[in-house]
Amino acid sequence: RGKVKLIYIDPPFDSGADYVRKVNLRGTASAKLDGEDYSLGEQVQYTDIWANDNYLQFMYERFILLKELLSKDGSIFVHCDNRKMHHLRCLLEEVFGADSFRNEIVWIHQIMGGAHDKRFPKAHETIFWFAADEIKLQSQDSNVRVPFGEYVKNTMQQDDDGRWYYERRRMSRKATTEEAASKAHTRTYVDDPSKGTVATDVWGNMLSYQETSDEREGLDLYPTQKTTRLLTRIISAASTTGDIVLDCFMGSGVVAKVAQQLGRRWIGCDINKGAIQTTAKRLQTIIKEQIATTANDRQTSLIEDDEHTPVKPAQLSFSVWRVNDYDLHIQHNEAVELVAEHLGIQRIKSEGFFDGTRGKYWVKIIPFNHPLTPLDLDSIRSELSNRPSEERDVQVVTLGMELAAKAWVEQHNRNRPINRFHVIELRTDKKYGGIIKHEPAFADVSVSRGTRHGEACLIVEIVDVVSPSIVQRLNLDTSLFRAQIPEWRAVVDCVLIDTAYDGEVFNICLSDVPERKQDLCQGRYELPAPPLGSRVAVKIIDMLGEEIVVVSQI
Ligand SMILES: C[S@@+](CC[C@H](N)C(=O)[O-])C[C@H]1O[C@@H](n2cnc3c(N)ncnc32)[C@H](O)[C@@H]1O
Structure with a gap:
């Protein structure tokens, strides 16, 4: 703040x-499976x-x-x-x-x-x-x-004291006597013409x-x-x-x-x-x-442009934080079915707005691609206002919610309405949240000490990387064949290594970011040996952007 x-x-x-x-x-070879893209x-x-x-x-x-x-x-x-x-x-x-x-x-x-x-x-x-x-x-x-325009450039000259100026064509008002005497009404002085103007x-x-x-x-x-x-x-x-x-x-x-x-x-x-x-x-x-x-x-x-003053980077690392699951690969209808089964929601075919009932509540399931917002809540309230005899409370099922939505619900319920709102936030709900399971990607990485040219070195070798999200995504696309990924490198976008990891900030000592799409990362790296007891962190980022960090102490 x-x-x-x-x-x-x-x-x-x-x-x-x-x-x-x-x-x-x-990779090109590994990118095909029996003609399937x-x-x-x-x-x-x-x-x-x-x-x-x-x-x-x-x-x-x-x-x-x-x-x-x-x-x-x-x-x-x-x-x-x-x-x-x-x-x-x-x-x-x-x-x-x-x-x-x-x-x-x-x-x-x-x-x-x-x-x-x-x-x-x-x-x-x-x-x-x-x-x-x-x-x-x-x-x-x-x-x-930016450089001065052509007109200014052409009229740029130096006065008797060597100061640069250019002539303006005219003023919008009449110059005062002093301005006319000093020529200030037609001249603009410039420190350094080569620096152009704002x-x-x-x-x-x-x-x-x-x-x-x-x-x-x-x-x-x-x-x-x-x-x-x-x-x-x-x-x-x-x-x-x-x-x-x-x-x-x-x-x-x-x-x-x-x-x-x-x-x-x-x-x-x-x-x-x-x-x-x-x-x-x-x-x-x-x-x-x-x-x-x-x-x-x-x-x-x-920096890219050699004309500019060199600038020292403020930092040489960054980290990626995942704060929600709104990119969940799921269709709304599919989500409704899953949630209905999981929470025991009674589906009602004739109902056009609500997704069903649960006990004495109406249930509304918010699409999983966004957090619950006050607008979603407004639309439920407006629907209820068209049903004046409706006395049931509403259970709103959502993946997550905006703070403003939380405040909306509190305010609404405080006014003792006929239809109170109750929210189940699946992302954090201890009882019902189990429906969303993220199977993380994992990697088998070996970190050891060796020697190179008679000097101690650190050897990092990636043995395997498995990304359940990618396998699942491929299975969705290849309906006839189960996806097989013969080469783990095909799922890896890049590899980063920090040989003195402090557990918080990942400082990149080595990065293997293949340049072209068909290039693969190397998978085996030799680095100068850090002191014994150092923590070596290997960050592997898969093609869908998921990070795996494997930390080993040497
Ligand atoms: C016009 S693009 C930005 C392009 C960017 N300036 C560039 O040069 O690449 C808008 C971006 O906003 C993101 N976006 C849309 N809704 C968002 C939200 N609620 N929160 C965060 N990002 C959102 C989209 O995913 C998209 O990447």
């Missing part, structure tokens, strides 16, 4: 679309389809939470487009205060398709910047500056969604991925080294990547496992380079 210096969010835009991606096992299927990255005003409610609740996290001298940048920008600006003014409004930045990304005979083609998106009064634009940072609020010289292959860094382009240059300018403009940058809709992790490169600390969140996986991969690659360059004392290559 109150510690984040900069928030950038690029939330769903209410675009009315589903975004999907494909996941494949590593060993694809893990299309994973829905995220859904951006909303009913009524749910979208704005969703954003409003998040703005309130984000304000809690933002430091008193912090900034928030909200990326949106013409669909909801006017509403979002109102919400931002409501939560952060109209006085905190700084800029409406127009990012010209590219010309998107569209009905050219009906309207002008769309070519920009909007970023709102709200900030506390204390925040200064880091106007001297080269990432927020960018305006229209950003047109940045790559669009279709980025170049080097920007893709061997990763599939994430739907709606933003560009490195865009984020470099934002993070440079409103934070300094060591500050915490947060993106709670991080997608492919461009914010985390740029923050890492600019020596900021960062926090990223996403509801979609694919996003976490893409981000983790991106960051592992960057940290690997940073470790190598730090070790070689070649700090200048720590």
Whole structure:
């Protein structure tokens, strides 16, 4: 709370679309089974389809939470487009205060398709910047500056004292006598013309969604991925080294990547496992380079652009926290059947809204892809208001619930309503929660001491990795054959090793992140031997982003 210096969010835009991606096992030979494609299927990255005003409610609740996290001298940048920008600006003014409004930045990304005979083609998106009064634009940072325009460049000259200036064409008002005498009405002095000037609020010289292959860094382009240059300018403009940058809709992790490169600390969140996986991969690659360059004392290559001042990374590791199960691969109807069986719910065929009864309660099962929200509860209450003679209480079954939903239920029940609400939160419920079992992935890893060129070394060898989630996902896709994975490396995305693990922060000493999709990790590693008694942690991340950490003491 109150510690984040900069928030950038690029939330769903209410675009009315589903975004999907494909996941494949590593390696080419192992990726096929009797002509069956060993694809893990299309994973829905995220859904951006909303009913009524749910979208704005969703954003409003998040703005309130984000304000809690933002430091008193912090900034928030909200990326949106013409669909909801006017509403979002109102919400931002409501939560952060109209006085905190700084800029409406127009990012010209590219010309998107569209009905050219009906309207002008769309070519920009909007970023709102709200900030506390204390925040200064880091106007001297080269990432927020642009070269002078042609007119200015052409009129740039030095006065008798050697100071650089350019001529302005005219003033909008008549110059005072002093201004006219000093020529201040037509001249602007510049410290160093080579440093250009501060960018305006229209950003047109940045790559669009279709980025170049080097920007893709061997990763599939994430739907709606933003560009490195865009984020470099934002993070440079409103934070300094060591500050915490947060993106709670991080997608492919461009914010985390740029923050890492600019020596900021960062926090990223996403509801979609694919996003976490893409981000983790991106960051592992960057940290690997940073470790190598730090070790070689070649700090200048720590950031991409050699023109900029080298920045030391604020940290050389990160960890992934899984806080819910909303990515559970389950259809709603399937979930209803499972829950009905598990809780002994009486299904009623003629009933259109509730999922059945349990004892004297009506039961409503909330889809497993999201936590219970006040909107879900509102819709149940509104249904009950259409049934004035209904006196039964309601049991709401959900995977998890938002804090606001908890408060909603408490408030509702406090008013002594005819229909009270009772919630079963399966994710945490000791009695009924057993329905959700996550079978974790596991690995057989051997860690031993050996010798290399006469010197003691540490040998880490991965013998086997089994990922029940991947096997299950493959079984869903290959209806005729039971999935067989002949090579454990096919399910492994990358391997990271920390030879002095303190049990809390994983510091990467070695990372094996195969570059191309068809490449496999090595599986056997020789490292300089750490002192006896050290704890060696081996982190293996599978192709669905699940982490296995095996710790051994030597
Ligand atoms: C427009 S994309 C962000 C793209 C990102 N800026 C990039 O450059 O890759 C929006 C992201 O928000 C995530 N998202 C949607 N609803 C969410 C929620 N309730 N909590 C966290 N993340 C969510 C989606 O999974 C998606 O990755």
